[in-house]
Amino acid sequence: MKRLLLSTILLALAGTTYADIQAPPASEYTATRKLGRAVSNILYAVEEIPTTMIRWQGTDGNNAAFSVGVVDGSARALARVGYGFYELITFWAPTYKCTYKPCYQGTCGRDGRKEYNVWGGFSEFPEEIGFQSKYGYSRLSHD
16 A cells, blocks of 8 residues: 555656646747737837947948938837737737747747847847846857
């Protein structure tokens, strides 16, 4: 009887451990994260303009930064605001492939980190301007 009880307890604990390890890939994306992403995209979309200007300045100089950079950054900011309002309206529903992931996300790189096309793609949250101590590298450099 002791063996049966011990085996049952051991199997019950092993079953919960296995279930904990097998979290679905989209489990970190929830409705509240989608709502936060929507608010962030609406409030901070304007940061796309100086960020895009800096990118254009680094590749083509000041004239490109103050002409193409402003226009391209404004287009990116308007697109981000549009995504923000779309996600604000639909935050309660899993819309992208039956998950709460953003529909504009980038692709995963070779090493599994999130990477995106800085010229055509969008990161999950708007870019930050200024010194960022959480990055040990320049986001503008390409490997």
